[in-house]
Amino acid sequence: MLSQKTRYAIRALQHLADHHGEGPVPLTDIAETQKIPAKFLTVILSELSREGLVDTQRGRDGGYWLALSPIDISYGDIVRLTRGSLALTPCASRFAHESCTNCLPESECRLHRIMLRVRDETARVLDSISLAEPVSLDI
Amino acid sequence: MLSQKTRYAIRALQHLADHHGEGPVPLTDIAETQKIPAKFLTVILSELSREGLVDTQRGRDGGYWLALSPIDISYGDIVRLTRGSLALTPCASRFAHESCTNCLPESECRLHRIMLRVRDETARVLDSISLAEPVSLDI
DNA sequence: CGTAATTCTATTATTATAGTAGACAATAGC
DNA sequence: GCTATTGTCTACTATAATAATAGAATTACG
Numbered sequence: 182m183l184s185q186k187t188r189y190a191i192r193a194l195q196h197l198a199d200h201h202g203e204g205p206v207p208l209t210d211i212a213e214t215q216k217i218p219a220k221f222l223t224v225i226l227s228e229l230s231r232e233g234l235v236d237t238q239r240g241r242d243g244g245y246w247l248a249l250s251p252i253d254i255s256y257g258d259i260v261r262l263t264r265g266s267l268a269l270t271p272c273a274s275r276f277a278h279e280s281c282t283n284c285l286p287e288s289e290c291r292l293h294r295i296m297l298r299v300r301d302e303t304a305r306v307l308d309s310i311s312l313a314e315p316v317s318l319d320i
Numbered sequence: 321m322l323s324q325k326t327r328y329a330i331r332a333l334q335h336l337a338d339h340h341g342e343g344p345v346p347l348t349d350i351a352e353t354q355k356i357p358a359k360f361l362t363v364i365l366s367e368l369s370r371e372g373l374v375d376t377q378r379g380r381d382g383g384y385w386l387a388l389s390p391i392d393i394s395y396g397d398i399v400r401l402t403r404g405s406l407a408l409t410p411c412a413s414r415f416a417h418e419s420c421t422n423c424l425p426e427s428e429c430r431l432h433r434i435m436l437r438v439r440d441e442t443a444r445v446l447d448s449i450s451l452a453e454p455v456s457l458d459i
Numbered sequence: 460c461g462t463a464a465t466t467c468t469a470t471t472a473t474t475a476t477a478g479t480a481g482a483c484a485a486t487a488g489c
Numbered sequence: 490g491c492t493a494t495t496g497t498c499t500a501c502t503a504t505a506a507t508a509a510t511a512g513a514a515t516t517a518c519g
Contacts, residue, residue: 182321182405182407182408182409182410183408183409183435184475184476184477185420185421185422185476185477185478186476186477188409188420188423188431189422191431192423192424192429192431195430195431205495207494207495207496208495208496209495215424216422216423216424217422218422218477218478218479220478220479220480221477221478221479223496223497223498224477224478224498226496227496227497227498230496230497237495237496237497238485238486238495238496239484239485239486239494239495239496239497240484240485240486240487240493240494240495240496241485241486241487241488241492241493241494241495242486242487242488242494242495243485243486243487243494243495243496244495244496245496256434266321268321269321269322270321270322270327271321281324281327282324283324283328283355283356283357284327284331284355285331285354285355290331291334291453291454292327292330292331292334295395295445295446295449296322298445299442299445299446302441302442302444302445303438303441303442305441306434306437306438306441307434307438310434314430315430323506323507323508324507324508325507325508344464346463346464346465347464347465348464357508357509357510359509359510359511360508360509360510362465362466362467363467363508363509365465365466366465366466366467369465369466376465376466377464377465377516377517378463378464378465378466378515378516378517379462379463379464379465379515379516379517379518380462380463380464380516380517380518380519381463381464381517381518382463382464382465382516382517382518383464383465384465
């Protein structure tokens, strides 16, 4: 499962994508529209800023905006950044691979091979959709 | 991510599939071969037994065995039983649907639609593989 | 009966998650 | 320069989930 925090991050980024090119969007705007607890959102947006996904400006008329064009940010990127991995087991992660605790060697683990396939399919879907996508019911 | 417990459950069931038709397999056999803490495995196998996936016999020469033929147990079934859902968000679960907390209505939530697609792809993979599969590197 | 096995209930330790508090820093506009 | 506004950072807390253990109870075979 994606954590609540990851879900908030994605919806916040969607909101910024919707207002891309309109200058800084204040945090309270995002919080209210997307129903995200404001204080928690400060933590989330600060992390996204540190990771280079959003730019910020302090002070009056400050706020947040996407550091890249929406079309250049895929859902796969976001999940990898906020959650660390798309995979369902540590051993199946491509970019954050770890061996599972108390497991057989990967070469003997049937679950490992299955999880690689699930990860590949998940990546195929999430890497093909960007924040620019309207994501209507029929895509 | 799948929990450690779910991963143990899957590997335990694989072990039982490997010895299907050979009578009761004692818990310690499974624990040793699969490197699963024995006491924890009792909890896991008891649950699988309550859910009807394995049958058990107590006492001397007792143990566990699959209640169904390995070919009739898919990885999708196992994950749904032990984890509740294949989906990455509560709102994207087909059999254990819940609305996400602090979310927009599902009809307006772009993330919801994306997660439905990921769940469908995950289900396609996991429902197509059964415990009878050797799951070699090339399938 | 005795031994080898599973079963059940309860408990614990650890970690992750979700969220809050409050001091601090920067900026724009008057 | 003042001040209101807005983001930043560190620390903290409460709750829940996870992983695992303890120990008594039950069953069944011989």
